[in-house]
Amino acid sequence: MKLHELTLYEARNGLDRGEFSSIELLESLLERVRSLDPDIGAYITVDIQGAQRAAREADNLIAAGERLPLLGIPMALKDLLCTRGIRTTCASRILENFVPQYDATVVSMLKKAGAVIIGKTNMDEFAMGSSTENSGFHITRNPWNHDCVPGGSSGGSAAAVSARMCTAALGTDTGGSIRQPASHCGVVGLKPTYGRVSRYGLVSYASSLDQIGPITRDVRDAAILLNVICGHDPLDSTSADIARPDFEGVMEKFERDGPSLKGVKAGIPREYLSVKGLHPQVEKAFANARKHLEDMGVEMVDISLPQTDYAVAAYYVIAPSEASSNLARFDGVRYGFRETEARDIIDMYKKTKSRGFGPEVQRRIITGTYALSAGYYDAYYGRATRVRSMISEDFSRAFEQCDIIISPVAPTPAFRIGENVDDPLTMYLTDIFTLSTNMAGLPGISVPCGFSSQGLPIGFQIMAPRFDEISLIRAGYALELSLSLEKRFPDI
Numbered sequence: 490m491k492l493h494e495l496t497l498y499e500a501r502n503g504l505d506r507g508e509f510s511s512i513e514l515l516e517s518l519l520e521r522v523r524s525l526d527p528d529i530g531a532y533i534t535v536d537i538q539g540a541q542r543a544a545r546e547a548d549n550l551i552a553a554g555e556r557l558p559l560l561g562i563p564m565a566l567k568d569l570l571c572t573r574g575i576r577t578t579c580a581s582r583i584l585e586n587f588v589p590q591y592d593a594t595v596v597s598m599l600k601k602a603g604a605v606i607i608g609k610t611n612m613d614e615f616a617m618g619s620s621t622e623n624s625g626f627h628i629t630r631n632p633w634n635h636d637c638v639p640g641g642s643s644g645g646s647a648a649a650v651s652a653r654m655c656t657a658a659l660g661t662d663t664g665g666s667i668r669q670p671a672s673h674c675g676v677v678g679l680k681p682t683y684g685r686v687s688r689y690g691l692v693s694y695a696s697s698l699d700q701i702g703p704i705t706r707d708v709r710d711a712a713i714l715l716n717v718i719c720g721h722d723p724l725d726s727t728s729a730d731i732a733r734p735d736f737e738g739v740m741e742k743f744e745r746d747g748p749s750l751k752g753v754k755a756g757i758p759r760e761y762l763s764v765k766g767l768h769p770q771v772e773k774a775f776a777n778a779r780k781h782l783e784d785m786g787v788e789m790v791d792i793s794l795p796q797t798d799y800a801v802a803a804y805y806v807i808a809p810s811e812a813s814s815n816l817a818r819f820d821g822v823r824y825g826f827r828e829t830e831a832r833d834i835i836d837m838y839k840k841t842k843s844r845g846f847g848p849e850v851q852r853r854i855i856t857g858t859y860a861l862s863a864g865y866y867d868a869y870y871g872r873a874t875r876v877r878s879m880i881s882e883d884f885s886r887a888f889e890q891c892d893i894i895i896s897p898v899a900p901t902p903a904f905r906i907g908e909n910v911d912d913p914l915t916m917y918l919t920d921i922f923t924l925s926t927n928m929a930g931l932p933g934i935s936v937p938c939g940f941s942s943q944g945l946p947i948g949f950q951i952m953a954p955r956f957d958e959i960s961l962i963r964a965g966y967a968l969e970l971s972l973s974l975e976k977r978f979p980d981i
């Protein structure tokens with residue numbers, strides 16, 4: 490196997506055994522970045538020198554006998570995680586030249602665990618979107634079919650993992666942005682429980698929904714990364730102070746005893762399978778994966794999530810409302826871009842925001858400001874937060890009947906570039922299976938489960954109660970072993 494094809498787990502073992510060096514691993518990935526990324530566009534910034542320096546340091550440490558969970562592993566980060574000394578753009582012109590003076594907590598944790606940061610990946614501007622077409626810089630192409638989107642908003646991270654231009658990556662998920670691009674690119678994406686991972690140094694989109702999580706080649710790698718990035722952080726008041734189980738421990742048990750899910754009850758929300766626009770091939774791949782779970786002893790339970798019809802509408806009030814408040818800080822005074830040709834300060838604000846933000850971000854700021862304004866607050870924001878509570882209650886009730894909930898990740902495989910850009914409502918509706926978990930703060934994982942007839946990957950979603958990522962990892966890993974998809978990478 491070539492070095493760039495190794496999973497994080499395989500790479501870690503190979504490095505520890507001295508079979509190859511971190512710098513060799515890094516160079517094999519960088520070689521692909523050089524040859525493939527001009528076309529795919531997964532990265533916004535590649536820090537070649539910084540990565541080479543970190544890889545050499547890792548090699549010295551390994552030679553000295555040091556063993557750390559990510560020592561010498563080349564990783565990519567979604568470009569809204571602050572990285573000290575490396576520009577952090579959020580794929581927005583307004584932050585085009587913003588170089589943070591500190592690392593996000595997760596970035597410090599990765600570095601402490603020995604990771605080598607290759608660069609920062611493309612995304613929808615400020616994570617607003619489902620296709621990475623809203624980037625202020627360039628689009629990203631799906632490595633499986635260059636005419637299709639990679640999904641979004643963490644499309645750059647998912648494409649970089651799938652095209653083997655990094656060993657693993659981090660993304661963020663506010664309404665599906667880890668799971669959906671993972672599904673479209675044939676990789677694993679895990680959105681942890683809200684509060685599991687510190688958001689300090691993550692540029693906020695919708696603070697009550699955002700979570701950082703791994704995008705990886707397989708479920709084990711996601712577990713390894715989750716072990717590293719989760720934990721209480723006094724710098725984030727919403728980070729939970731609870732014990733972290735050993736997420737990788739699940740794998741070891743299965744290896745010893747074989748994968749079994751005996752006694753597990755999986756709920757299938759009846760509202761999800763009757764969603765309009767559910768692609769027959771997605772349905773087929775879902776049914777096949779479901780059968781594999783049944784063969785491993787999972788009992789299927791019919792459940793209901795009655796608020797499903799209102800979830801998209803409520804989300805697209807709450808997320809833009811929070812965004813309109815969070816993005817107020819980008820005013821040309823404190824950060825990044827400032828339009829200098831202005832009559833006075835108000836004119837400067839207006840011109841800075843009109844030129845610095847792209848159309849989707851402007852649309853969300855306007856929607857959010859409207860929903861929060863006096864006289865409309867109760868009708869829109871207030872009502873949406875009540876729907877949100879009801880969604881949480883739906884899940885709590887459902888989890889009285891089952892241990893996990895399963896569903897497709899997105900109604901269709903990756904769509905074509907440009908297909909939905911002029912139709913924001915259709916684009917918003919594609920989040921139907923993912924955004925409720927964010928509204929309820931629950932964890933979810935996307936695991937590759939098959940391909941469309943056109944050869945595009947399709948993902949399978951597993952959701953679990955709060956802080957029960959172990960159940961996701963257990964079921965996801967068992968499914969991955971049972972399906973053992975032959976094709977793991979696109980032919981590039």
Ligand code: GLN
Binds near residue numbers: 662666667
């Ligand atoms: N597609 C959703 C949105 O545009 C979700 C984005 C995300 O999870 N960051 O808001």
